[in-house]
Amino acid sequence: MSELMSRARAGDAxxxxxxxxxxxxxxxxxxxxxxxAAGLASAVVIAIATVIAVIGPLIxxxxxxxxxxxxxxxxxxxxxxxxxxxxxxxxxSRLLAGATSSMLGPLAVVIGSLLAxxxxxxxxxxxxxxxxxxxxxxxxxxxxxxxxxxxxxAAAVFGAGLPAASIALAIAYxxxxxxxxxxxxxxxxxxxxxxxxxxxxxxxxxxxxRHIVPNIMPLIxxxxxILFGYAMVDLAAISFIGLGVQPPAPNWGFxxxxxxxxxxxxxxxxxxxxxxxxxxxxxxFNVLGERLFEQAQASx
Amino acid sequence: xxxxIAVQPDAATAGPVLEVAGLRKEFGELVAVxxxxxxVPQATSLAIVGESGSGKTTIARMIVGxxxxxxxxxxxxxxxxxxxxxxxxxxxxRGSEVQIVFQDPYxxxxxxxxxxxxxxxxxxxxxxxxxxxxxARIAELTELVGLDGRQARALPRALSGGQRQRVAIAxxxxxxxxxxxxxxxxxxxxxxxxxxxxNLLADIRDSTGVxxxxxxxxxxxxxxLTDEVIVLHRGxxxxxxxxxxxxxxxxHEYTRRLRASVPRPGWKPRRGALLGGGEEAxx
Amino acid sequence: xxxxAAAPPGAPLxxxxxxxxxxxxxxxxxxxxxxxxxSISPGEAVGLVGESGSGKSMTARAIDRLLPRxxxxxxxxxxxxxxxxxxxxxxxxxxxxxxxxxFQDPRAHVNPVRRVGDFMTEALRTNxxxxxxxAATRAADMLGQVGIADGRRRLRQYxxxxxxGMLQRVMIATALLTEPKLLLADEPxxxxxxxxxxxVMAILDDLRREFGLAMLxxxxxxxxxxxxxxxxxxxxxxxxxxxxxxALLHDDPLHPYTAALAxxxxxxxxxxxxxxxxxxxxxxxxxxxxxECAFAxxxxxxxxxxxxxxxxxxxxxxxxxxxxxxxxxxxxxxxxHAPDGGSDG
Numbered sequence: 001m002s003e004l005m006s007r008a009r010a011g012d013a014x015x016x017x018x019x020x021x022x023x024x025x026x027x028x029x030x031x032x033x034x035x036x037a038a039g040l041a042s043a044v045v046i047a048i049a050t051v052i053a054v055i056g057p058l059i060x061x062x063x064x065x066x067x068x069x070x071x072x073x074x075x076x077x078x079x080x081x082x083x084x085x086x087x088x089x090x091x092x093s094r095l096l097a098g099a100t101s102s103m104l105g106p107l108a109v110v111i112g113s114l115l116a117x118x119x120x121x122x123x124x125x126x127x128x129x130x131x132x133x134x135x136x137x138x139x140x141x142x143x144x145x146x147x148x149x150x151x152x153x154a155a156a157v158f159g160a161g162l163p164a165a166s167i168a169l170a171i172a173y174x175x176x177x178x179x180x181x182x183x184x185x186x187x188x189x190x191x192x193x194x195x196x197x198x199x200x201x202x203x204x205x206x207x208x209x210r211h212i213v214p215n216i217m218p219l220i221x222x223x224x225x226i227l228f229g230y231a232m233v234d235l236a237a238i239s240f241i242g243l244g245v246q247p248p249a250p251n252w253g254f255x256x257x258x259x260x261x262x263x264x265x266x267x268x269x270x271x272x273x274x275x276x277x278x279x280x281x282x283x284x285f286n287v288l289g290e291r292l293f294e295q296a297q298a299s300x
Numbered sequence: 301x302x303x304x305i306a307v308q309p310d311a312a313t314a315g316p317v318l319e320v321a322g323l324r325k326e327f328g329e330l331v332a333v334x335x336x337x338x339x340v341p342q343a344t345s346l347a348i349v350g351e352s353g354s355g356k357t358t359i360a361r362m363i364v365g366x367x368x369x370x371x372x373x374x375x376x377x378x379x380x381x382x383x384x385x386x387x388x389x390x391x392x393x394r395g396s397e398v399q400i401v402f403q404d405p406y407x408x409x410x411x412x413x414x415x416x417x418x419x420x421x422x423x424x425x426x427x428x429x430x431x432x433x434x435x436a437r438i439a440e441l442t443e444l445v446g447l448d449g450r451q452a453r454a455l456p457r458a459l460s461g462g463q464r465q466r467v468a469i470a471x472x473x474x475x476x477x478x479x480x481x482x483x484x485x486x487x488x489x490x491x492x493x494x495x496x497x498x499n500l501l502a503d504i505r506d507s508t509g510v511x512x513x514x515x516x517x518x519x520x521x522x523x524x525l526t527d528e529v530i531v532l533h534r535g536x537x538x539x540x541x542x543x544x545x546x547x548x549x550x551x552h553e554y555t556r557r558l559r560a561s562v563p564r565p566g567w568k569p570r571r572g573a574l575l576g577g578g579e580e581a582x583x
Numbered sequence: 584x585x586x587x588a589a590a591p592p593g594a595p596l597x598x599x600x601x602x603x604x605x606x607x608x609x610x611x612x613x614x615x616x617x618x619x620x621x622s623i624s625p626g627e628a629v630g631l632v633g634e635s636g637s638g639k640s641m642t643a644r645a646i647d648r649l650l651p652r653x654x655x656x657x658x659x660x661x662x663x664x665x666x667x668x669x670x671x672x673x674x675x676x677x678x679x680x681x682x683x684x685x686f687q688d689p690r691a692h693v694n695p696v697r698r699v700g701d702f703m704t705e706a707l708r709t710n711x712x713x714x715x716x717x718a719a720t721r722a723a724d725m726l727g728q729v730g731i732a733d734g735r736r737r738l739r740q741y742x743x744x745x746x747x748g749m750l751q752r753v754m755i756a757t758a759l760l761t762e763p764k765l766l767l768a769d770e771p772x773x774x775x776x777x778x779x780x781x782x783v784m785a786i787l788d789d790l791r792r793e794f795g796l797a798m799l800x801x802x803x804x805x806x807x808x809x810x811x812x813x814x815x816x817x818x819x820x821x822x823x824x825x826x827x828x829x830a831l832l833h834d835d836p837l838h839p840y841t842a843a844l845a846x847x848x849x850x851x852x853x854x855x856x857x858x859x860x861x862x863x864x865x866x867x868x869x870x871x872x873x874x875e876c877a878f879a880x881x882x883x884x885x886x887x888x889x890x891x892x893x894x895x896x897x898x899x900x901x902x903x904x905x906x907x908x909x910x911x912x913x914x915x916x917x918x919x920h921a922p923d924g925g926s927d928g
Contacts, residue, residue, distance in 0.1 A: 192408040196468070199364045200422050200475060201395030203388050211410050351776035352747075460864055461635075490634040491803065495847035495860035502857070517777060524849035524858065547851060561781035562851055563806035565833045569785035571730065 035291035042291075045284035049277075052096055053103035060093035065248045073267040085270040086259050095277055098250030102278070105162050105244070106231035110224050112170030117177025118220060122208050124178070125185035136182070139175040147172035147234050155243040162245050165238045169231055177223055184216040218296035225289030229282040236278050252278050315378070317342045317478050317511050318363070318398070323372035325358050325535075332358045334535040336372070340479070340528075345505070345512040347522040347543060349558070350532035356515045359532075360483045363513070364400045365391075377478055396426055399472035403484035405464035409456040415442065415467040416452050422474040441470040444507075446500055462493035466500070473504070483515045498524055519562055523547055531555050594664075595622040596797050597646065597682075597765055601658035604638075604645055612655060613869035615641045617821045619658070620896070621799075625764065628791060628798040630808025630829060633818035634844075636867035639801045642818070643767045646799070647684050648675070662765070676710050683758035687770040689750040693742045700738030703757045711761065725756040729786050748779035752786060759790060766791070766798040773802070784811060805845055809833065817841045820877035821868025827902035834917060837904035839882045842916035876907060884912055 032043055057064070061079060068088035075083045082091035124135040147169045154168035155161075188194065189212060197207050213220075236253025238244040245251035247258070255274035263271055316339040325333040333355040340346045350356040361367040363374055365381065373382045377397045385391040402408040409418060416438050423434045442452040445466040456464055465485060472480055482501070486494045498521065505512060516522050522529055523543055530540040531552065539552040550556045561569075604616040616638045623629050633639040644650050646660055648667065660667040662682065670678050686692050694702060703725075704718035713721070723734030729752040731737055742750060751771060758766060768787070772780040788811045791798055802808050808815045809829040817825040817832075817840065825838040836842040846859040863881040871877035875890040882889065886908065894907040906912065 192402040192404060193410045195366055196400065196402065196408055196471065197410075197421075198366065199395060199398075199400050200425055200471075201385075201388070201392035202421075202425055203391075211412075214412055215410070351778060462864060490865055491844060492634060492847050492861040493864060495849070495858040496862075498849065499858050499860055519777075520849040520851040523851050524854055544854070557778055559851075561778045563804060563810050564851065565806060565809065567806065567810050569781045569788060569810060571782065571785040571789065 031292070031295060034295055035288065038287050039291040042284035042288035045280055046288065049099060049103060049281045049284075053099040056096040056099045060090075060096045062090040062093045064089060064093040064097035064250045066090075073262055073265070073270075075267075075269065082273055083269055085255070086262060091270045091273060094250040094255060095252070095273060098252050098255060098274070099277075101162060101245045101249060102232065102236070102252040103281075105166050105235040106228050108163075108166040109169045109173060109231040109235070110227050112167065113173035113177050113227065114220060114224055116170070117174045118181055118213065120174070121178045121181035121185050122212060124182050125189045125212070126204055126208055128186075128189075132182075135178075139178050142171070142175045145172055148237060151234070151238045152241075152243060155238075160243045160246060162235075165235060165244050169234055169238075173227055173231065177227070180223060181216060181219065184219050185212055188212045188215050218292070222289055222293035222296045225285050225292055227289075229285035229289065232278060232282050232285070316340055317377060318513065319373075319375040320359070320363070321373045321375075323359065323362065323374065324370045325355070325362060325367065326370045332535050333362070333369075336530075336532070336535075336537055338530055338537070338540065340511055340513060342478070342511055343505075343509050344528065345514060345526040347514045347516060347526040347529040348532060349516060349519065349522055349529055351517055351558075353534060354532040355535040356532050357483060360400065360481050360513070360515050363481060364398055365394060392426060395477075396475050397477055398479040398481065399475050399477035400481040400483060401465070401468045401472050401485040403487055405461040405468065405488060406456075408468050409464055409471075411456050414453055414455055415447060415459070415470070418467060418471050419474045422471055426475050437474070441474055444473070444504065445470045446496075460493075462489050462497060465489065465497055469497075469500070469504070473508070473510075477510065479511045479513060481513045481515065484517070485514075486521060487516065487518065494521070501525060519547060519559065531558070591624050591627065593624055596625045596627075596663060597621070597623040597799075598661045599642070599646065599658070602642070602645060602660065603657040604641060604650065605655040606651060607653040613867075615821055615868050616645065617868050617871075619818075619821070619823055621816060621823065623765065623797045623799060625797055626791075626795045627814070628800060628812040630812035630815035631799060631801045631818060632803065632805050632808050632815055632844075634803060634865040636820065636865050636870075637818040638821040638868055639818050640769055641821075643684065643769050643799060643801055647679075647682060647767055649684075680706065680710055680761040681763050682765045682767065683761060683763040684767040684769065685751070685754050685758050685771050687773050689747070689754045690742065692754070693750070695742050697741075698738065699740050699742065699745070699753055703738065703753065703760065706757075706761050721760060722756070725760055726753070728759075728790060729753075729756045730782070731756070748775050748783060751775060751783055755783070755787065755790070759794065759796075762794075764795075764797060766796050767801075768798060769801045770803070771800075772807070780807075787811065805832065805841075805848070817844070820866045820871040822877060822905060823896065823903070824878070824905040825903065826896075831900075831902070835900070835914070836916050837899050837902050837909055837913070838878075838906045839884050839912065839916060840878050843881075843883070876905075884908060884916075 032040060035043075066089060068084065071084045071088040072086055073084060074088075077083070080090050080092065082095070085091050085094065120135050120139070124132040150172045151165045151168040154164040158164040194207060194211065197211065235244055236256070239251050239253030240257040242254075242257065245254055247254065252274045256271050259271035259274065262268060318340040320339070321337045323333055323336040324331070336355070336359060338346065348356045348359060358367060362369050363376070365385065368384060369382055373380060375381065376394070379397070381394055385394055413421070419438050419441055420434055423429065423437055429437075438452070447463065447466050447470070451459060451463055456467070459467070468485075486497050489497060501512070502525065504510065512525065514522060514526050526543050528541070529543045529546050530537050531546065531554065532538070533554045539546055539550065539555045546555065547559065550559050599619060599621040602616055602619040603614065605612040605614050619638065619642055621629070621642070631639045631642065641650075645656065646667065648670070650656065656668060662678065667678065700719060700722060703722040704715065707713040707718040707721065708715060719738060722738060726734035726737055731749060731752055737745075737753070745753065755771070771787070772783050775783060784807070787798070790796070798812075800808055800812050805815075809832055812829050815827060815829045815832050816823050817838065819840050825836065825841045827837060827841075832841060833845055836845065843859070843861045847861055849855065849858060861881050866877060874892055876882070876894050879885050879889045888907045894905050896903045896905050897909045899909055899913065
């Protein structure tokens with residue numbers, strides 16, 4: 001139709017300033033570089049946190065759970081770089097060991113919500129019409145439930161602990177993911193190349209998995225990164241109120257809770273250092289996620 | 301080499317390769333296509349001419365199965381395709397009968413696939429060939445559409461509009477269709493590139509015997525590429541016949557107006573009442 | 584070579600000389616216009632024809648000071664004797680009232696949540712201080728001039744209620760409200776149906792004559808430019824390659840590119856056994872080699888002299904041609920004399 005022609009007549013000379021500028025395909029490294037100094041710094045912080053999450057318990061200088069009843073709140077001395085916490089355990093060791101559960105929980109939440117959210121978004125975008133309306137309405141209903149509320153409910157029903165809390169949060173985050181991805185998936189679905197594949201006789205599953213999902217992948221990655229930060233905060237809050245990771249297993253959120261009494265007593269280090277870890281990692285994920293999101297938008 | 305890609309006429313059906321009867325499409329209250337009938341004999345080329353709102357693109361979409369007719373029948377290669385395909389095998393079979401090349405070279409290719417991969421996917425879909433045979437066929441097809449090795453291995457964003465359309469044509473031909481629908485396929489190209497692609501399309505027709513259905517608003521392109529033409533106005537066929545006759549001596553008032561609106565040396569635009577009175581957001 | 588040589592006598596309204604524009608792309612400065620020169624006399628319509636990458640749109644944007652951020656501009660653009668590039672503030676607003684631009688896709692340049700009457704009268708109300716009631720009256724009258732009946736009702740409508748053709752006519756009316764002397768039309772009819780295009784072209788032509796407007800009409804369609812423009816300039820790879828009386832452009836072109844462009848177009852009156860396609864593809868200014876004729880790689884008449892240096896514009900029979908062999912090729916460039924077929928790119 002003629003109204004399309006005005007947009008499409010970019011013609012045959014090499015494009016100049018549009019984003020379709022031909023350039024070498026860039027991989028993860030190029031993408032990272034495009035996120036700027038802030039993005040790179042965040043990636044470094046995330047990398048460190050990930051490494052510690054994996055090897056934390058192994059590199060902890062002291063046992064994270066060994067209690068020294070006579071040494072609560074003692075400040076940094078001889079090898080104990082961050083001192084002792086409320087129960088006389090080495091703070092640094094607890095931080096290092098606690099990284100595992102503090103990172104693992106959000107990871108589970110992100111994976112769960114992304115899988116479910118992507119699936120629903122793509123189905124809704126592909127089928128459109130009634131199916132889309134039903135899925136969107138269902139998601140709208142889920143939106144009404146704050147994540148923490150669902151987590152508390154899950155704890156009440158299934159008992160406290162990381163698995164129940166993580167699943168509850170994954171369900172709560174899923175509508176956010178689905179809403180953002182549905183828009184992008186709808187846009188892909190209405191592109192002529194998808195129509196060309198349909199006319200070729202390719203099945204819906206093939207087209208969705210091999211074409212639509214890979215084309216919205218930058219957005220998925222950006223979403224995952226941002227959500228990780230949110231999940232970390234929510235899970236820390238859940239652990240803070242005692243419904244997440246159970247003691248004596250170390251966990252940053254719970255460490256804030258158990259050590260908060262020290263703050264008015266002028267022993268802020270244990271609680272604040274745990275808080276600082278959370279803040280640092282969450283900010284890193286947020287910043288990187290935002291930058292990746294910008295790149296995802298720009299590259300379309 | 302080109303013979304390997306020749307369309308094998310089906311000995312059983314000597315009749316028209318594409319037939320449309322009483323085709324109708326309603327979008328709510330709007331009647332986009334109203335009682336359209338035509339038939340296309342094998343190895344000929346038909347043009348469907350109209351402006352926006354004429355229904356020509358809707359007809360093309362119905363023929364390839366992207367829209368469902370409200371009424372009427374569509375028959376291709378002797379098989380009825382008025383209703384949606386029942387099975388995956390049915391869909392693929394239809395894909396090997398009628399293919400389409402879209403207008404916009406910038407969105408009709410998956411941005412993440414090279415030209416070779418795009419064509420390869422179609423080959424894998426329709427044939428269970430081993431990789432070597434597929435490679436050979438990809439090379440034949442890319443050469444047929446005038447792409448060199450470097451271009452065949454490139455991603456769409458490194459290709460110009462004309463080159464992308466060539467990839468789209470190669471992809472459509474990979475299915476070895478009897479009918480190729482060209483939905484304004486050269487409209488978005490520069491004049492000099494358009495000429496190249498039109499020559500290419502004529503060459504392909506000569507060497508493969510494929511039947512073209514050209515959807516276009518551009519009467520000069522229609523004259524160059526097609527034998528027969530039907531003219532659509534607001535969903536209705538207002539004139540039909542041999543392209544040369546209809547363009548040289550249009551009978552219907554709308555066709556005359558269309559013909560008179562085409563810029564050419566010595567042409568002067570004149571104000572006149574638009575058909576149908578004022579336009580109300582009809583495109 | 585004085586690029587206004589082909590123009591009618593008298594002081595030009597718009598004079599562009601030696602315009603070279605570079606845009607920053609991914610760090611590098613890329614040329615989009617190279618030594619472009621143009622002159623438009625009062626009341627004259629000049630066509631600017633080219634394929635993609637030719638720089639035709641960029642030229643219009645340069646004239647209207649709409650270049651992207653970071654653009655480097657060399658050369659001069661003068662309107663009515665004043666240097667356009669140095670304007671600012673109130674003088675700039677006056678300039679914008681005098682030089683109006685209409686774009687290819689009206690919907691992209693219109694705020695969808697404002698009524699038609701709002702944006703039509705905006706320039707009148709804010710720049711010229713006209714009272715709202717008076718502005719509305721003028722707008723309704725102008726809508727009548729462009730063939731839209733019931734102007735008052737249309738003023739209250741929203742853009743989405745109008746078809747593409749109608750919206751473009753509204754844009755033309757809007758442009759004319761500030762009583763400009765020069766109209767820059769950037770492919771105004773490309774996105775329209777061919778019958779609507781004919782109507783809009785007729786309106787443009789009528790109004791231009793009635794108001795004594797000068798116009799720069801940008802298009803990719805050689806015949807369209809020739810229909811309403813007195814002179815037509817052809818651009819390739821960011822340069823002007825030919826300027827000619829429109830009536831002579833088709834039958835007596837002075838540059839091989841113009842001839843090739845005309846020959847490549849299919850003919851509505853007959854089927855050619857093969858179209859005379861130009862091999863290769865159109866180049867942008869930054870892709871073209873610096874020290875030779877930009878069209879040399881694709882030209883059927885190329886000789887060594889064409890690769891020696893970038894040709895200058897040569898005056899010939901009242902027109903201009905940027906071809907090193909312009910004089911010797913004179914009269915041999917029409918489609919009847921074009922070399923056989925030519926290989927496809």
